[in-house]
Amino acid sequence: MPLHHAVMALLADGPSHGYELKGRFEEAIGPQWGGLNIGHLYQVLDRLVRDGHVTRVHVAQSDRPDKNAYQLTGQGRQELREWATSPWVRTSGFRDELFLKLLGAARLGPEALAELVAAQRETYLADIGALTRLRRERGQEPLVALLIDAAVAHTKADLATVDSAEARLADVAHAAVMTGAECGSMDGMEPPGIPPGRRRFPPVEVRRQSRE
Template sequence: MPIHHAVLALLADGPSYGYELKGRFEESVGPQWGDLNIGHLYQVLDRLERDRLVTKRVVAQTERPDRVVYRLTRAGKTEVERWLETPFVRHAYRDDLFLKLFAASRLGRDTFTTVLDVQRQAYVGELAALRELRERHRDDELVLLLIEAAILHTQADLRVVELAERTAEKLVAGVAVEKAGADSPDTAAEQA
């Protein structure tokens, strides 16, 4: 689970508390990853403590509620190092667009084309937003790397839409032939 490993990595810099960890996470990877829900973060910290990857200590404050400070344990450091040394492997390539194209191909060329047009517009808008984000984060190399990766992924997604447009006739025609075979009298007799 990447979030708990990111929290362990943040704690490798030194002891910290929930809201500080949230701020540091969002400052580092937030522009691409998104906001980190504080409730979820505290659940992650509780699990990390349960698994003895972090310890916590309550620090009394006079003007505010007590602060809970978390510290990385030796086991936590070992775990984050193990995670960093393990390559990321995709187990399956799943994308909602493929399910939409599957469904649209069964409803005809017009529906198929509409799905592609809508998706292309979404990707073009996403690229514009990412390029704007890139301009705002020119000074942070790590964030810039994440944004560039998102731009490359979105450009690849746009190329998939273009490929689907070029092969749309074959894709929709292939489904029509498949459906015609399923509706033939021979098929109906076989099913009986």
């Protein structure tokens, strides 16, 4: 995710340096985000300097290793304001690895689908449990509480999706078995030419719809 705007948001409170910014970020956004990688952060800071959103000032310290202080520029402040007040518009569709797994499992047959659904269900329940625990620990900060609630809502929606998936995809999964997705072998040899039999999409007719 584009971290650089969030870094600018933190810098709006006053200059800071890489190591401290990591602390500020994790303090502000809460534990459900997951740790912020420090190497990534410095790359982001480099880019912000390069683009003129932030200036770097070297600060010598006697009692500690030197550090680089980063400060928001006027241009950066303006950029931040624009970003923070404009909505997030989905640029690349609804992409979720779960979707791909459902596609794969459905094509593998009903047993594979059932296995995925059951396992995924457990995972989501565990996630919700962990989030609930987090919420108890860090629920005082309003932003953190809000974000945790949002994460829980997402997970519950996902749970409902997988719960309905097995029934709704039963036909697909059953059809997949018949068309040869399951007939193993044919590992190594099978020389060129593409065996023309058993292919569901002959020349496939790529339909370009008017989106994008």
